[in-house]
Amino acid sequence: MDNNGFVKDTPWQTNxxxxxxxxxxxxxxxxxxxxxVASTIYYGLFALQHRGQESCGIAVSETNGPKGKVxxxxxxxxxxxxxxxxxxxxxxxxIGVGHVRYSTAGASTRENAQPLVLNYVKGTLALAHNGNLxxxxxxxxxxxxTGAIFQTTIDSEVIAxxxxxxRLNSNSVEEAVGRACQKIKGAFAxxxxxxxxxxxxxxxxxxxxxxxxKRDNAYILASETCALDTIGAEYVRDxxxxxxxxxxxxxxxxSDLSLALPKEKxxxxxxxxxxxxxxxxxxxxxxxxxxxxKAGRFLAMDSPVDADLVVGVPESxxxxxxxxxxxxxxxxxxxxxxNGYVGRTFIKxxxxxxxxxxxxxxxxxxEAVDGKRIIMIDDSIVRxxxxxxxxxxxxxxxxxxxxxxxxxxxxxxxxxxGTDIPERxxxxxxxxxxxxxxxxxxxxxxxxxGVERLEEMVGGLSICKGCFTGTxxxxxxxxxxxxxxxx
Ligand code: SF4
Numbered sequence: 001m002d003n004n005g006f007v008k009d010t011p012w013q014t015n016x017x018x019x020x021x022x023x024x025x026x027x028x029x030x031x032x033x034x035x036x037v038a039s040t041i042y043y044g045l046f047a048l049q050h051r052g053q054e055s056c057g058i059a060v061s062e063t064n065g066p067k068g069k070v071x072x073x074x075x076x077x078x079x080x081x082x083x084x085x086x087x088x089x090x091x092x093x094x095i096g097v098g099h100v101r102y103s104t105a106g107a108s109t110r111e112n113a114q115p116l117v118l119n120y121v122k123g124t125l126a127l128a129h130n131g132n133l134x135x136x137x138x139x140x141x142x143x144x145x146t147g148a149i150f151q152t153t154i155d156s157e158v159i160a161x162x163x164x165x166x167r168l169n170s171n172s173v174e175e176a177v178g179r180a181c182q183k184i185k186g187a188f189a190x191x192x193x194x195x196x197x198x199x200x201x202x203x204x205x206x207x208x209x210x211x212x213x214k215r216d217n218a219y220i221l222a223s224e225t226c227a228l229d230t231i232g233a234e235y236v237r238d239x240x241x242x243x244x245x246x247x248x249x250x251x252x253x254x255s256d257l258s259l260a261l262p263k264e265k266x267x268x269x270x271x272x273x274x275x276x277x278x279x280x281x282x283x284x285x286x287x288x289x290x291x292x293x294k295a296g297r298f299l300a301m302d303s304p305v306d307a308d309l310v311v312g313v314p315e316s317x318x319x320x321x322x323x324x325x326x327x328x329x330x331x332x333x334x335x336x337x338x339n340g341y342v343g344r345t346f347i348k349x350x351x352x353x354x355x356x357x358x359x360x361x362x363x364x365x366x367e368a369v370d371g372k373r374i375i376m377i378d379d380s381i382v383r384x385x386x387x388x389x390x391x392x393x394x395x396x397x398x399x400x401x402x403x404x405x406x407x408x409x410x411x412x413x414x415x416x417x418g419t420d421i422p423e424r425x426x427x428x429x430x431x432x433x434x435x436x437x438x439x440x441x442x443x444x445x446x447x448x449x450g451v452e453r454l455e456e457m458v459g460g461l462s463i464c465k466g467c468f469t470g471t472x473x474x475x476x477x478x479x480x481x482x483x484x485x486x487x
Contacts, residue, residue, distance in 0.1 A: 023418040024114070024130040025051030026210070027098040027227060028191035030198040031218035032249040034064070038091035040218075040231050041098040045079045047230035049224055050278060051130070052102035055113035056082050059126035059193065060093030067195045068123035074099075074113040097193045099128035115193075120164040123195045125173075127163070129156035130223055131187030131208045132418035134477045139183060159184055163192065174199050174246040174256065181244065181259055185474065187269070187417035189239075191221045198247040204259050205267040205473050206241025207417050207464060209283040212253060217246045224281040241266045243401050267464035267473035270454050271419055274408045275316045275379045283448045287456045289319050294457045295407040295449055296323020296377060303447025304328065305403045307373040311335035313390060314362075320407035321377040330375065335394065337363045358389045371400030376443075380408045382421065384428030387441040395442075404443040409451045409468040410434075416476050421467050 029037040041058050057074025068126040069093050075082040079100065082411035087442030099114035115126045133139075136155030143161055144150070150157055162180035165174070173194040178201075181188075187207035192199040200221040202210045213228035222228055225235050236253070239245055242260030245253050269276075272283055279289040296319065310332050312321030325332035339361055374394055381387050387404065394402045410429030415421040424430045428437055437468050438446035451468050455461065466472035 003010065004173070005397075022271045023052065023102055023132060024128075025049075025223040025227075026098040026128040026130050026189060026191045026221070027223070028096065028128070028193065028198050028200065029218055030063075030095045030220040030247050032094075033217045034094045035218070036060075036092055036095045037094060037218070039087055039130070040215075041096050041268050042079065043231050044220070044222055044227040045098045045100050047227040047278075048100050049079055051223060051276065052100040053078055054102050055110065056098070056100045057113050057115050058083070058088075058091065058098040059115040059117050060091050060095060060096035061126070061193060061195060062093050063095050063196050068119065068194075070117050070124045070126055072117050072126065074110070074115070076110055076113065083369075095193055095196075095198055096120060096192045097126050097128045097198075112152045114154075116152070116154075116157055118160045118164055120167070122167050122173075125160060125164060125167075126193040127156060127160045128191045129159060130189045130210075132201065132416060133184050133186035133188065134371070134416050134474070135185040159188065159190065167375070172246075173197055173253075174244055177201055178244050178256060178258065185318070189223060196248065199244065200239050200247070201244045202239045202241055202260045203264070204242035205464065206284070207267060207269045209268075209272060209277070209281075210239040211283075212236040212239060212245065219253065221245075221247075222257075224283070226276055226278045226281045229280065235282070250422055264462055265473070266462040268458075268461055268464060269417065269419065270458070270463045270481060271408075271467075273458055274330075276419075277315070279319055284461055286461060291457050291459075292316065292319035293323035293326070294406065295453070296320035296325070297327040298323075298453045298457065299377070299405045299407060299447060300324045300327035302450055303405055303445075305375060305445055305447075307375045307401065307403055309333045309335070309369065309372050310375045310377065311369070313376065313378040314338045316379040317377045317407065318377070320405075321375075323407065324375060324377055333368050335365055335369050335374065335376070337365060339363075358386055359393070362390065362393070363452060364393045364397040366397040369394055372399055373401040374399045375403045375405060377405050377407060379406070380411065381406055381428055381437065381441070382411055383426055384437065384440055385445075391442045401444045402442075403445045404438075404441060404447075406446075406448045409454070409465075410437075411446050411467050413467050413470040415467045416472070417464070417466075
């Protein structure tokens with residue numbers, strides 16, 4: 001919170017108690033016919049806005065213009081706040097990258113906005129990164145000892161530097177990206193623009209999503225398929241975990257899978273399906289919406305309760321609530337009206353004031369819940385500070401019983417890979433039983449999705465469950481490295 005009482009906040013934080021953030025969304029495009037791509041990148045970023053609302057940016061270049069001449073624009077705020085017709089129209093280029101950001105590592109400042117544009121002897125690189133590296137601090141120190149001067153406090157700059165450095169000893173930019181990817185550890189989905197190539201890379205575990213699309217004679221890389229739908233592109237395929245794709249007019253899509261791991265070692269962030277991704281996206285062939293419906297069905301099978309109405313806490317609780325209803329036969333209804341205009345910096349009411357930030361964002365439809373036994377489905381409980389207020393709102397509106405069902409298992413461990421799940425001590429489920437939590441949030445009953453249901457929820461894909469089990473796909477750092485560059 002700043003001195004004026006403004007806080008970082010987002011319309012998406014109305015999701016019950018989670019308030020969790022995705023780190024970023026990335027987008028890249030190369031039009032082989034030479035058309036300008038900036039305005040399409042703008043719409044692509046607009047579709048990825050839910051992945052980051054703090055800052056955004058676009059960098060474009062002309063592949064047949066002067067080598068390495070990049071035009072970029074970035075700023076703090078939402079895509080439609082930062083970009084105007086006046087600053088988009090002069091951005092000419094048939095290749096480009098874009099980014100929306102929420103910070104889990106590195107401060108929320110304009111310098112830390114992406115894409116990062118780096119000039120070096122081989123030309124210019126522009127890079128957009130989603131994810132969190134766990135060895136960025138070590139790599140950054142190594143680079144600083146050899147003379148590198150960093151302009152930002154984000155780990156993405158470490159990647160950009162490594163690519164630039166490796167490029168000096170490589171035959172191609174994709175080879176340099178591959179060598180850099182061998183050094184960096186953690187979660188990354190990258191889109192890199194070189195003077196003549198668009199390169200996409202996904203870490204070997206596949207923590208973060210990245211897909212390929214095509215529109216006429218242009219190729220697209222995007223964090224989620226909803227961005228392809230928005231710009232009228234067809235889905236080609238996902239970039240595979242550990243894959244580096246290089247897109248050029250001469251070669252089309254060229255693939256390098258030398259970093260790929262055996263399938264069973266892949267570790268997609270399950271939270272993409274539970275909460276982050278838009279329900280109209282598909283990740284690695286699995287519909288996000290369908291996976292949420294399944295989670296609701298599992299809850300109905302594993303934590304049944306008799307009631308009159310199933311409701312979801314918008315947005316990601318809605319599909320799971322529908323799944324619960326379909327499975328149980330209990331009618332599905334709408335209990336909450338969400339204020340869609342809660343902006344990025346809304347003035348959070350003081351503790352003492354009569355307004356509550358939950359009520360500013362959500363209101364209850366009294367007519368829908370009065371006199372009824374309600375099953376309320378939410379995607380997660382992190383600290384528990386919001387769930388109790390939502391339960392109370394339902395009771396105040398006349399609900400006779402409130403049964404809470406959560407479409408994820410209890411959070412017991414932090415995340416080091418790009419989700420801002422806090423330290424254990426701040427997690428409501430840490431050192432508490434389900435019954436303790438039920439009492440704290442004031443529900444009549446409480447049930448969570450079982451950890452063993454997670455793979456089933458995504459059709460057997462290999463996933464990361466570290467924040468629920470404490471077993472991470474790779475050794476976590478000894479200490480919490482998130483935001484370390486500021487210390
Ligand atoms: S620890 Fe949790 S939030 Fe982090 S990548 Fe794994 S599943 Fe996602």
